Amino acid sequence: MTLSDKLLAPQSTDVLAPEWIRRAPKVLLHDHLDGGLRPETIIELAGALGYRALPSTDPAELAAWFRDAADSGSLERYLETFAHTCAVMQTAEALYRIAAECAEDLAADGVVYAEVRYAPEQHLTGGLTLDEVVEAVNAGFREGERRAAATGRRIRVGTLLCAMRHAERAREIAELAVAHRDRGVAGFDIAGGEIGNPAARHADAFDYLRSQGARVTIHAGEAVGAESIREAVLRCGAHRIGHGVRITDDIAVDADGNVTLGRLASYVRDQRIALEVCPTSNLQTGAATSYPEHPIDLLRRLGFRVCLNTDNRLVSGTTMTREFQHLQRTFGYRAAELEEFTLNAAKAAFLPFDERTALINEVIRPGYAKLRAAELSRVPVGESAAAPAA
Template identity: 70%
Template sequence: MESTLTPSALSVPTADQIRRVPKVLLHDHLDGGLRPETIVELAAEVGYDGLPTTDPAALGVWFREAADSGSLVRYLETFAHTCAVMQTREGLVRVAADCAEDLAADGVVYAEVRYAPEQHLERGLTLDQVVEAVNEGFRLGEARAAAAGNRIRIGTLLTAMRHAARSLEIAELANRYRDLGVVGFDIAGAEAGHPPTRHLDAFDYLKRENNHFTIHAGEAFGLPSIWEALQCCGADRLGHGVRIIDDISVAEDGGVKLGRLAEYVRDRRVPLEMCPTSNLQTGAAPSYAEHPIGLLRRLHFRVTVNTDNRLMSGTSLSREFEHLVQAFGYTLDDLRWFTINAMKSAFIPFDERLALINEVIKPGFERIAAESAGVGSVGVAG
């Protein structure tokens, strides 16, 4: 079925409308989205005394300022603090449950949240126990969200660190928990000096198992990282992929020419998991108005909008959309386009993606458009 939006869908949406439309999130790090108060409380429970402050409000500000500092050392330090309080089953359950509730309250109806199990073993948990604790937390958070009237479904991506040597082990873990809450695999960490081709055994294993994976690529290192992720490793999606803009030239008269790699990414509908605020913090884009997402949307790349690290960026998916609406004048129709792109690109079965698009996302956007237009309901064409 194809939805018919009202003319109000072509007007700039309000912040409240953006929050209430159904949204889809594909790139969100569990250890980058903790509530400051949860960090403080968990730190007290496990005896971690390394926090810069135990005042939740001040701690939230510290995380954002550290991420904005331009210092890679200080930015990485932020994750040392969040991971330090995610070393017990109880801590992991709580963080995952909080995450599900927070995303649902922001209007996210489907999310894929990623984390690296190997970073949560310091207090004796096994890799399997980490996965089971996170899954338990997400199911708990989904139930709490539903009780509050917010529907959400969360799948997890298991991440391997590209500077480490456990990628095959983590890929096997992802396959073991497939259909038990885990929907795919990812590698993350510094791109420079750590090419994805170091982990070919993991990617080859996943392909043999017909499993899904995305790769952080084209965030900082550029086109070679994107090319390797796609052509050497066979990634289904690109985590960020913002540097694909380097293969697109814009003439003074406005004419656009795509290089061979950019053309391949567009024509093959490779999903780009773009995270605007995070990209500004890492220097991958100078401003929202100059973010490559504007041109890539015009050229009909398979662009999706994401949060990356909600705590460090002081953001939510609604805020990311608000920034883009302000920068590019996007309408509800544009936001629906981004959202359906993301849902089409999710790592769950096709029929389940289609059901969410037709039964949740399109009707949700229609309701908001109808409210804005003062119409009671909108028709759905067959």
């Protein structure tokens, strides 16, 4: 067996129960607020606003339409999904509700810490200011945290403020992120189509963020190759990379199975720059062709700090539980791999060091220990081995 064969070989064919996976404490770093609304909420808000462009007013049919659009292979249909969600996210009340429901839904899926991102500049048509958008979303997340706690599920949510690559407001959004970083904003991101919109075009924003000691993640290495990651890391100072799967462009495997990392891949791995990988979304956007051919397992085995993420829960029809189930079926993953992804994400979270340490030592490790004990003793996890509170 060559080295590449060993790197790709699944470790087990056993299957973890879906409820075990759902109960496992998880950390989510790449999830878009406007890609994860409840279908019922979209329909109710659209009705209140008089928005009549929805493809269906039946929740099940609308959810199916979103997933079909994402799976269609048509960029136009994929982007249309966000036109519908953003249309109903233009008031403080709507943003508050959507953020609160997001926190509740993530907590129900076992997420104990999340960083949810959105672009404030896309929520101004109803007359809100940028500050009002941020305040409404942050207030909604605090309410969602309270609701989750009332049901015995604890979660903490930070936000990432996105600037759009094709627009001209990156410096303004960077300043907004810094202004609100002690009030729920964890960091800054730049999103939107990579092709023709290099991140370095907004160098002034990144220079400002660096001068303020702010935390930065950048969408890169999804639609564009390794040069996009190089720019994000070396010019723009990204601490994490959104998607980043095209780092494989800088990894070579020869005929004998010998693996060689290029300078960029080595730098990303050695500096522990986390890759926020979103498998289902990557398949939908063409960054990968199938779960078996997705590079997440190769990158994990090579020692990259790989994190598992959802990207857009409604649009992709996914959850953290479903994402791991896909990888379990494909690569034979079990509890050790899910815990590894979770620890990677916790270590890369935009939290102070002592809070990251507490998250790992007081929530994640004990949670997995209890679940493994329950699995071995075959005690139903719902009775005595629920994940501990965050």
